[in-house]
Amino acid sequence: MIVADRKPLVEIQEMVANSRKILVIGCKGCVTVCNVGGLKEAEILASSLRIGRNKNGKPMEIDETVLERQCDPEYIAQLKDKVGNYDAVISMACGVGPQFLSEAYPEQKFFPAVNTKFFGGAVQHGIWEERCAGCGTCVIHHYDGLCPIARCSKSLQHGPCGGSSKGKCEIANDVVCIWDLIVRKKMEQGRLDDLRLFQPAKDWRTARDGGPRRSIREELAS
Numbered sequence: 001m002i003v004a005d006r007k008p009l010v011e012i013q014e015m016v017a018n019s020r021k022i023l024v025i026g027c028k029g030c031v032t033v034c035n036v037g038g039l040k041e042a043e044i045l046a047s048s049l050r051i052g053r054n055k056n057g058k059p060m061e062i063d064e065t066v067l068e069r070q071c072d073p074e075y076i077a078q079l080k081d082k083v084g085n086y087d088a089v090i091s092m093a094c095g096v097g098p099q100f101l102s103e104a105y106p107e108q109k110f111f112p113a114v115n116t117k118f119f120g121g122a123v124q125h126g127i128w129e130e131r132c133a134g135c136g137t138c139v140i141h142h143y144d145g146l147c148p149i150a151r152c153s154k155s156l157q158h159g160p161c162g163g164s165s166k167g168k169c170e171i172a173n174d175v176v177c178i179w180d181l182i183v184r185k186k187m188e189q190g191r192l193d194d195l196r197l198f199q200p201a202k203d204w205r206t207a208r209d210g211g212p213r214r215s216i217r218e219e220l221a222s
């Protein structure tokens with residue numbers, strides 16, 4: 001899933017400092033799963049903004065709602081009769097949400113309430129970690145299902161750098177060196193020689209380096 005963090009309240013307050021009627025929109029997708037932008041979090045943000053304004057003697061009207069997904073025009077369309085009633089709209093979805101909203105309702109101002117971070121999952125309650133960088137050409141079968149593109153700090157594809165120590169990456173001692181895991185797994189399975197196989201240079205055009213990307217399913221698009 002896409003993992004995001006809530007922006008600091010002060011930053012959001014500054015964004016909407018001049019607005020008097022605000023709508024906060026949550027999303028039931030990834031941001032609900034990572035506890036940052038679902039209905040509950042939309043209610044908490046709306047309440048925090050309301051309290052802050054009341055304290056400053058500048059009360060405002062603020063409502064909250066949630067969409068099934070903010071990355072789907074079908075659900076964005078549900079706001080058609082509502083979105084124009086506000087000075088500003090705050091999206092609690094990943095970075096896709098406010099953009100779909102802005103494109104659907106060009107006359108309205110939309111503000112992001114979260115910082116979108118990575119594709120990953122929960123490694124324990126309350127802690128999410130990156131697992132995929134969306135490179136567009138998955139190669140993890142060469143590395144026993146572990147991704148050096150996303151998880152090696154240098155995205156090395158041909159073995160570890162010289163900085164790996166005691167299983168940790170040289171950037172910080174709480175970051176696992178993924179190459180340590182890959183090599184250990186190959187050794188345990190008696191397949192270390194796999195790593196001698198020539199890997200051609202990665203084609204980065206399928207990654208973000210090739211510009212904004214599209215995925216077209218002819219059978220669905222026609």
Ligand code: SF4
Binds near residue numbers: 133135139140150
């Ligand atoms: S190789 Fe690319 S697509 Fe596969 S997990 Fe790594 S970053 Fe994601």
Ligand code: SF4
Binds near residue numbers: 151177180
């Ligand atoms: S220490 Fe390991 S994870 Fe860190 S940059 Fe070097 S090979 Fe990559």
